[in-house]
Each structure stands twice: as structure tokens, then as C-alpha cells.
Amino acid sequence: MESEPTRVMVAVNESTLKGYPHASISSKKAFEWTLKKIVRSNTSGFKLLLLHVQVQDEDGFDDMDSIYASPDDFRQMRERNKAKGLHLLEFFVKKCHEIGVGCEAWIRKGDPTEVICHEVRRLRPDFLVVGSRGLGPFQKVFVGTVSEFCVKHAECPVITIKRSAEESPQDPADD
């Protein structure tokens, strides 16, 4: 009876808080908000497209103590990054399976703003959900915000979900 499921792209990323691949506070919030407020009990009516963009520079310098002395060290780093990305997606995919909502998940490398807008053009989701740290104008000068860029440039409707004040870490630029 129902038409094709509504396709919701959700951009997810790793937390900046720990060395371990936990989801960022804001992307976890955006994901949970989507399930609670949009999908609700209508699990067959929606399909989540979970996009994780790995920022290469940041990942490369994640372990400041590492010494890169041979091509093997770089290969190991790449494998470690890949494992972290997969671990992150597993977290979201597992949640989708638990509640029975269809999903697809994939990893891309590059600048999150460009990659997200590119993937929107490629996959034409019905809308895009992005988390936001909810930074003030002064804080934004230093860190930039992926969500604002997407609202302006993504070729589909975009909904930005802000972290609540209680969820914010001590340094609000962290996530």
C-alpha cells in the first residue's frame, strides 16, 4: 500500500573526545532524534543512509606518538583508520537492526562538507539530518560548522539537530 520508504541520509562521525572510535555526541543525537521523532514505530516507512566521512589529516595525526619509519607503518595506519570507521558504522547499523529499520552505511574520505553534498547529489535522499554542536558565533570562527554548509549547499532539505547544553563537553568545540 505504502510508497517507497522515505530515504533519510544521516551524516555520522567519530567523537573528538577519545582515541577510541565512539560516535560524536552530536551525530549520535541526530541519529537518535531521527528514530524517536521521525521514524517512530513506522520502521518499514523509512530507510536510513548512514554516511561517515573520514577526514584524512585528522586521522593521520591521531596518534602523535607514532613513528612512521617504513611503508608498513603507513599501511598499518590506513588499516587502523579503516577499522575505526567500520567500528563506528557498526554501532549505528546495529541499532537500526535492533529496531528493524532498513539502512545502508558507507565510508568516504575527504572534506565532510564537500563529500556530504556530493553524496546527496549522487543518492538523492528525501532529506539529510546533520548533528551540530550548537556553537555560538564566536566559537564558530575557529572551528567552522559542517551543518551550516550543508543547509546552504546540499541539494535536498536539511534538518540540523543541536546537542543539548547538558550533553556538551567542557570544551564546546569537542564533540
Place this chain on the structure above:
Amino acid sequence: MESEPTRVMVAVNESTLKGYPHASISSKKAFEWTLKKIVRSNTSGFKLLLLHVQVQDEDGFDDMDSIYASPDDFRQMRERNKAKGLHLLEFFVKKCHEIGVGCEAWIRKGDPTEVICHEVRRLRPDFLVVGSRGLGPFQKVFVGTVSEFCVKHAECPVITIKRSAEESPQDPADD
């Protein structure tokens, strides 16, 4: 079993195209998009809060041929405006009843940007849907956009639904 319905505020306004109180192309689009892509068959899971903001100056000069020669003329004008607003809301409320989704609708007067943000603070919807003409930066200089203001200032998540190119009237500032 399910928690409280998701409360979706939808800002609706009259078309600039006719003297008759038709809904604007973009607010109709935003409303229909919400039903098709978000509510879907889960009509008990959502409640629509339909807000119509009447812009007083525009309404007052709607009939350029009218002559206001007595207090009665102004009273009649106010009654005509009220009737137009009610007629507009009736269109949306009727659609909600046809498909069985709960709704509330009301009219406020004033500047749409301020009134919408005020009503968001007052009623705390889960998110706000606003239509947009999808104007380019050059066109926007002259007409301003309610949707951009709401995205920045409303104290809840906001999703902007653009008119498609085929739906746009000859003058894209019209709606």
C-alpha cells in the same frame, strides 16, 4: 504503546498570486511534503501545528481600488482579512482531517519571522517546517526570506522545503 505524537509546526501563508485566499505554492508544498515523507501512514504518530501569520500592511493594501472613507470600511477590511485567514487554515485543516492526522491551527498578526520564532518558543514543537521559494542570492536581496531567518533563530530544528523549478511562477518572487 507509542509516546506522545511528534509535534510538527508548519508555517503557512497566502499566495501572492491571486486576490483569493489560496495557499502559497511553497507553503502547500511544505505541508504536502510533511505528510508524504514524514507522517506517511503513521497518522497517529504526528500532530501538525498550523501557524498562519498575517502581514498587516500587505493585507491592508490588497485591494488597491478600495476607498476607505469611514470607520466601517476599516471594520469591513478587518473582517475580510479574518475571513481570508480562516479560509486558508480551513484548506489545511480539512486535508488533515481527510487523512486522519491530528492538527491545531491558528492565526497571528505581525512580522512572520518574529511571530514564528515566538510561537516556537511558546509551543515547543519537535521541529518546524517552512516552505521556501528557493530564490537565488540576487533575488533574495529584494524580497528577504522567512525560511533563512527561522533556520538561524528558531529554537527548534527547522527543515526548509523548496518549491521545485516547475512549480515556480513566472516571477519567482511570486508564490
